[in-house]
Amino acid sequence: MGFDSSNAEQFKQSFREEAREILVDLESALLELNERRDDPELVGRVFRALHTIKGSGAMFGFDKLASFTHNLETAFDEVRNGRLETSAELIDLTLSALDQIRDLLEEDSAGAPAVDAAAGAKILEQVRRLAGIAQTDREEGNDEPGGGPATDPNARGDAGASGPMREWHIRFAPGPDLLRCGANPLLLLRELGQLGGLAAKASLAEIPPLAELDPERCYIAWDLVLSTDADRDAIRDVFIFVEDSCDLTIEPASTSAAVEARVSALCEADRTAKALEDKRAGTPGRRTYDTPDTASSLRVPATKLDQFVNLVGELVTVQARLSELAARHGDPEVAEVSEEIERLTSALRENSMNIRMTPIRGTFEKFRRLVHDLARDLNKNVELTIEGAETELDKTVIDQLSDPLMHLIRNSMDHGIEPAATRAAHGKRPTATVHLSARHSGASVLIGVSDDGRGIDAEAVRRRAIERGLVEAGAELSESETCALIFQPGFSTAEQVTDVSGRGVGMDVVRQRVESLRGTIDVASKPGAGTSVTLRLPLTLAIIDGLLVSVGEACFVLPLASTLECIELSGADIKAANGKHLANVRGELIPYIRLREHFNIPAARPEIEQVMIVETAEGRYGFVVDRVLGDCQTVIKNLGRFYRQVQVVSGATILGNGTVALILDPERLVQTAVRAQSQAARGHPGAEGQSVSSGIRAGRLVSRVQ
Numbered sequence: 001m002g003f004d005s006s007n008a009e010q011f012k013q014s015f016r017e018e019a020r021e022i023l024v025d026l027e028s029a030l031l032e033l034n035e036r037r038d039d040p041e042l043v044g045r046v047f048r049a050l051h052t053i054k055g056s057g058a059m060f061g062f063d064k065l066a067s068f069t070h071n072l073e074t075a076f077d078e079v080r081n082g083r084l085e086t087s088a089e090l091i092d093l094t095l096s097a098l099d100q101i102r103d104l105l106e107e108d109s110a111g112a113p114a115v116d117a118a119a120g121a122k123i124l125e126q127v128r129r130l131a132g133i134a135q136t137d138r139e140e141g142n143d144e145p146g147g148g149p150a151t152d153p154n155a156r157g158d159a160g161a162s163g164p165m166r167e168w169h170i171r172f173a174p175g176p177d178l179l180r181c182g183a184n185p186l187l188l189l190r191e192l193g194q195l196g197g198l199a200a201k202a203s204l205a206e207i208p209p210l211a212e213l214d215p216e217r218c219y220i221a222w223d224l225v226l227s228t229d230a231d232r233d234a235i236r237d238v239f240i241f242v243e244d245s246c247d248l249t250i251e252p253a254s255t256s257a258a259v260e261a262r263v264s265a266l267c268e269a270d271r272t273a274k275a276l277e278d279k280r281a282g283t284p285g286r287r288t289y290d291t292p293d294t295a296s297s298l299r300v301p302a303t304k305l306d307q308f309v310n311l312v313g314e315l316v317t318v319q320a321r322l323s324e325l326a327a328r329h330g331d332p333e334v335a336e337v338s339e340e341i342e343r344l345t346s347a348l349r350e351n352s353m354n355i356r357m358t359p360i361r362g363t364f365e366k367f368r369r370l371v372h373d374l375a376r377d378l379n380k381n382v383e384l385t386i387e388g389a390e391t392e393l394d395k396t397v398i399d400q401l402s403d404p405l406m407h408l409i410r411n412s413m414d415h416g417i418e419p420a421a422t423r424a425a426h427g428k429r430p431t432a433t434v435h436l437s438a439r440h441s442g443a444s445v446l447i448g449v450s451d452d453g454r455g456i457d458a459e460a461v462r463r464r465a466i467e468r469g470l471v472e473a474g475a476e477l478s479e480s481e482t483c484a485l486i487f488q489p490g491f492s493t494a495e496q497v498t499d500v501s502g503r504g505v506g507m508d509v510v511r512q513r514v515e516s517l518r519g520t521i522d523v524a525s526k527p528g529a530g531t532s533v534t535l536r537l538p539l540t541l542a543i544i545d546g547l548l549v550s551v552g553e554a555c556f557v558l559p560l561a562s563t564l565e566c567i568e569l570s571g572a573d574i575k576a577a578n579g580k581h582l583a584n585v586r587g588e589l590i591p592y593i594r595l596r597e598h599f600n601i602p603a604a605r606p607e608i609e610q611v612m613i614v615e616t617a618e619g620r621y622g623f624v625v626d627r628v629l630g631d632c633q634t635v636i637k638n639l640g641r642f643y644r645q646v647q648v649v650s651g652a653t654i655l656g657n658g659t660v661a662l663i664l665d666p667e668r669l670v671q672t673a674v675r676a677q678s679q680a681a682r683g684h685p686g687a688e689g690q691s692v693s694s695g696i697r698a699g700r701l702v703s704r705v706q
Contacts (some may be wrong), residue, residue, distance in 0.1 A: 015060040031368040037086040047076040055191040056241045065104040073129035097123050165229050173221035173247040183242045192238050196228030311354045313635035321343040324656030360438050361389035374413050381431040391438035404510040410451040416453030450532035456525035458482045483523035487511040500562050518650045520667050546634040549625040551595045552603025555661035562614045569609040591621030614666045621670045
């Protein structure tokens with residue numbers, strides 16, 4: 001029996017993905033255990049994760065990984081049994097060991113860095129010394145894989161004690177696809193034998209005649225009796241990676257005699273059932289293995305999912321063209337088909353977007369380790385709290401969040417949080433807090449990083465900005481404008497450069513990455529009370545709902561999520577405002593931006609224009625356009641590197657008639673206008689030229705797509 005070796009790497013990759021998730025949970029459990037060292041549930045959680053990685057690693061051919069993890073598992077077995085205390089040294093060693101396990105997990109992957117065997121050996125030596133573990137043949141490399149399970153009923157497995165000794169009856173029948181998934185039943189039985197004394201009886205009733213035998217299928221089932229002090233969950237963990245591909249029952253056994261009778265009865269029942277089936281069929285043959293459909297999820301490569309979403313995007317574009325044709329020809333039957341396809345396309349689009357939505361918990365949990373290590377290096381007491389970890393976000397957005405959040409946390413811990421003595425002198429808790437949060441807000445998600453440190457020294461930021469020529473010496477800056485300066489390239493108020501920060505690079509990276517995600521940053525700080533940074537990001541980067549507008553012959557798309565309403569602007573309204581760019585909306589004066597002027601579009605202005613009112617971080621603003629053409633589902637296409645400097649445009653889309661429309665970024669448009677107006681009001685040299693230059697670049701882009 002065996003499996004196709006060409007699929008071996010595929011099975012290994014599946015194990016790697018599962019193991020990475022287990023390692024994230026294991027790291028989180030270790031950091032929680034560092035705060036609650038007497039919590040038996042956390043100790044058990046750590047032990048089970050190590051046991052699963054070790055056993056399943058051996059099953060999938062990761063022998064070095066399994067051997068390395070063995071000592072860690074044994075150490076936490078000692079903790080479970082009360083023979084070893086949970087110490088900071090043990091937790092730090094285990095965290096270092098997790099980095100080694102990650103390297104071993106990727107050891108034979110293409111492009112993976114070489115594993116530092118000397119560092120791993122040093123970690124194991126320290127773990128053995130701390131736990132009083134003698135080096136065994138397993139660590140010396142003499143434990144060859146493939147041996148059978150232990151059969152000595154008095155043998156004690158390395159899982160250790162978690163309860164009284166008892167006997168379990170286990171029925172293990174591999175499904176038709178178990179071998180094709182790369183699993184080896186003998187290694188599973190061997191791992192099971194390490195939990196205690198194991199007696200096994202194989203059932204051969206399913207083996208068909210030689211001519212009908214499938215060499216990639218396991219026909220043997222096992223009835224097993226396990227004497228162990230492990231609980232049902234620990235036994236089930238042995239089969240965690242194959243449970244959906246086998247028939248598995250785990251039941252407590254009363255007496256050995258009863259178990260033996262049950263095993264014999266089961267085997268006899270198998271033989272009788274097979275004989276009856278063969279008799280009904282009229283010829284010897286094999287029974288069909290009916291595997292219950294218990295899988296609740298399916299793992300799909302991210303590349304396939306991205307390709308699927310791209311195809312859905314293309315379908316949205318084609319559907320828009322069909323709607324355009326149906327409206328042009330006025331044929332009722334074509335219109336009916338078009339409406340039905342539009343309904344189905346909309347449903348498909350929503351489902352495809354939901355598939356890509358994943359909780360942000362995994363990203364947040366990764367930073368527990370960062371906070372732990374930085375607190376140790378900086379000699380500060382810091383705890384990480386998390387809120388809204390179940391908030392879902394597009395996977396493509398989540399994948400790009402790690403770097404910005406890392407830089408924000410590092411900056412907070414190095415510059416914001418004070419040493420314990422300083423905090424105590426100011427009446428604060430010695431242990432500082434870094435808080436990560438996430439919540440939905442319309443079609444956006446708000447990611448927050450806050451601390452209870454010293455806050456931003458606005459005067460120090462202002463002085464450094466004047467020194468670097470970013471602002472004039474006499475300029476008056478608002479609180480938000482002052483805080484925004486920390487995101488300028490190379491800006492830092494640190495007096496000396498450390499290993500953590502001080503070079504003025506990190507916050508610039510945060511700004512660039514958030515802007516590339518079409519997001520915005522809001523900073524709030526209170527001296528002595530802490531700083532809060534909020535990232536507002538779109539839920540998805542692929543398809544958005546928008547409003548299609550036009551100015552002359554040019555078409556634009558405004559994101560529907562930020563658009564509040566539309567009002568008319570007549571010549572009388574302009575005259576009433578004395579020519580100022582202000583619109584009176586139910587008694588509220590709202591400033592507006594003329595897209596015709598901003599993009600330098602040479603076209604006659606209609607008698608009555610439309611003002612699209614949008615909500616931005618700067619408040620409510622209006623965008624003046626000629627016509628509102630209606631709503632649309634917009635597939636976002638990148639403009640390419642040539643237009644990367646045109647920041648007020650976040651992308652482009654293809655309309656139903658085949659023309660291209662630019663997707664505007666309301667936040668950037670308003671920020672550009674406010675910045676230019678503010679600099680002009682202060683008499684900043686070059687402000688007008690910068691504004692005109694920006695408008696010329698944008699205007700060239702508009703003229704190209706018309």
